[in-house]
Amino acid sequence: MKLISPKFIYHGLESTQEIENILGDIEAKKVYLLCDPILKEINAIEKVTAILESKNIEYVTSTNVMAEPSVEKGNEIVEEVREANPDLIIGLGGGSTIDLAKAASLVTPQAGNIENYLNLTGDMELENKKIPNILMPSTSGTGAEVTDIAVFSTGDSKDAITNPLMIADYAIADPFYTYSLPPKVAAASGVDALTHAIECFTSIDATPLTDNLAYGAIEKIYSNIREAVWDKSNYKAKDELSLGSLMAGLSFYNGGVAGVHALAYPLGGNFKIPHGESNAVLLPYVYGEIIKSCSNKLSRLAPVFKIETHGKNNMEISKDITDKLFDLVTEVGLPENLQHYNIKEQDIELLTKNALKQTRLLVRSPLELKEDVIRKIYTSALNGRKK
């Protein structure tokens, strides 16, 4: 059993201050800071730049990011970093910004560009050299700050750079940056994090280490997400959601995600539905189909979902949990079926065909997700919840 993680992980309000010590430890002289434009606009990055200025560190700030970044965008960042020649990269933002920052850390010192190192189509090997980085999430969701993967859009499809060297040198999850998230973004990213933890909990690659992280993550996310989404000033709930998301990231990086993510990717690729929403709209339907394969495990979550277990078998408890997942998606204001996204019955074949390509994810499902099962799940998600 093993657990892979960044060398240092900091969590908590004001953990941004750790940057001061890190600058000293690595004797940084020049920093390249990549951040979401909105964080610059609302001056949230001042927390970081004030530290750099107080230490007389030269820095370059870039907001040249996009959602679901393309390979071209990745190369633009690599170019910016090559020009700036920093000895530390800080990535502050959502999953896309963090992916761009971590890919730039690794690719910038190499001979090639992003396309040369992609898993599916790359033609060069990564050498063991990188620019040290600090990855700082501004949402409670993707877990990108603790994983070794950066995803890139390639036309209608996606490819990724995955390499152990991509693991952050320092991950800092300061909930402060999540305080200003709009409800819809907080909801979608929060349910994404919950999906990471639940899928990892029932993954065939789960271990006692990932189980405990996932269980703790589910508990924190499920009991705080509503307040964190709807109550602007409930910082306690936002802090807990942030910690839950970090724990979920650590668990799924090691134990994996499965069917929900496999079926969600085509919704992003073919219909441009954001990642968190794609997972949210499928989560209860996937579990509705696979509970027969994992009810022993899923039913262990009864205390977290506050389910009365007296006189019920594991299947009945697991069905109650699936019901609670349906309720949750609605309670945080997210669409509960595929009709909301204008998906039609004739689209199901394309979705099914593309989900089948996600073999890396599908193999971790406790129930083998063959073509007919996948088609059935998409059909259920199109028809909506059965009361």
Ligand SMILES: [Fe+2]
């Ligand atoms: Fe995800």
